[in-house]
Amino acid sequence: MNTNSPNLLDASLAEKPITLVDIVNFFWRWRLALLVVCLLAGIGAVIFSSPMFVKPKYKATHVFYPTTNNSISNALLTELNQRQKDPLEFGEEEEAEKALQILQSSSLMGRLVRNFNLMKHYGIDVKNEKFPETALSYKIKENISFSRTRYLSINIEVLDENPQMAADIANGIAALYDTVKTEIQKQIADPALKIVERALADKREKIQGYKDAIRTLGENGITNYEEQSRALAEEVYKAAAAGKTDRVKEMMEAQKTLVKNGGDFIALNELIKLEEEKESDLISQFEKRQVDVKETLSHKFTVSTATKPEIKAWPKRTFVVLFTLMATFASASFLLLLYEIVILRRKKSA
Secondary structure (H helix, E strand, O other), X not given: OOOOOOOOOOHHHHHOOOOHHHHHHHHHHOHHHHHHHHHHHHHHHHHHOOOOOXXXXXXXXXXXXXXXXXXXXXXXXXXXXXXXXXXXXXXXXXXXXXHXXXXXXXXXXXXXXXXXXXXXXXXXXXXXXXXXXXXXXXHHHHHEEEEEOOOOOEEEEEEEOOHHHHHHHHHHHHHHHHHHHHHHHHHHHHHHHHHHHHHHHHHHHHHHHHHHHHHHHHHOOOOOHHHHHHHHHHHHHHHHHHOOHHHHHHHHHHHHHHHHHHHHHHHHHHHHHHHHHHHXXXXXXXXXXXXXXXXXXXXXXXXXXXXXXXXXOEOOHHHHXXXXXXXXXXXXXXXXXXXXXXXXXXXXXX
């Protein structure tokens, strides 16, 4: 055999460019072979994409908009002109990103696994599987997805061999989103309530201390500085006008005592007023924090709940067959071309 026979890059091929006629002739020469190979591949694709070999999966979709409210009290118990967010406003890009973070959180996924017993549902044997958690993670990523639409809503898509299970999981994830976000917020709301409660108790104790000091002054005869000062001044004036020297001295001593403790009386009254105003603010804060802890609002506006799908979403048998035919035709054509260029040319050169 001549080892110098032309190969795929033979100079003679470069001298004569390939034309459309050459291509048509090539496919015509091998039409029967290509037809048989593609027919067998198509039949194989139809058979192996059937439910006997590949279990069909159904897709359920739940769509919702995240809300903008993070605090129930601020959303509902604050004056309209002081609100930063409208509680009925759809969330924007920031809220959508936060929603995706919560949906992908381990807290939500852990509850989803427990609620729907996904280990058993996906056929993962915890005892015999070497890495059951990793296997479960792959299954979840394969069958559950979250995405943000161009309109900033959130899509929850679930694939499952059981159509009803697909809808239940999608709706269950949406429900868990509400629960998990509420719990995240209450991680701050609970301590905040306790802080305000302690501050309110301290403020009331402080006010009571001022009131006790005023009560002590009252026991010493000072009950109303302004009224008592005015009354003593009148008594001194009357006693002096009547020439009652002893009475004047007595009233003057009483007036000295009043002046001595009167400053404390006035200061304590002013402090009580100021502290009671602060107490009023704390009471308002305390009531709001109680609402945040005890009450709940949905964190989403549901656009459409997932319903039981009737048509399978995967595999698309038409797509599988067409892709198989195209891939088979391309592969067979390449191999036949290689056969003509290399093998037949070598036989001619031999």
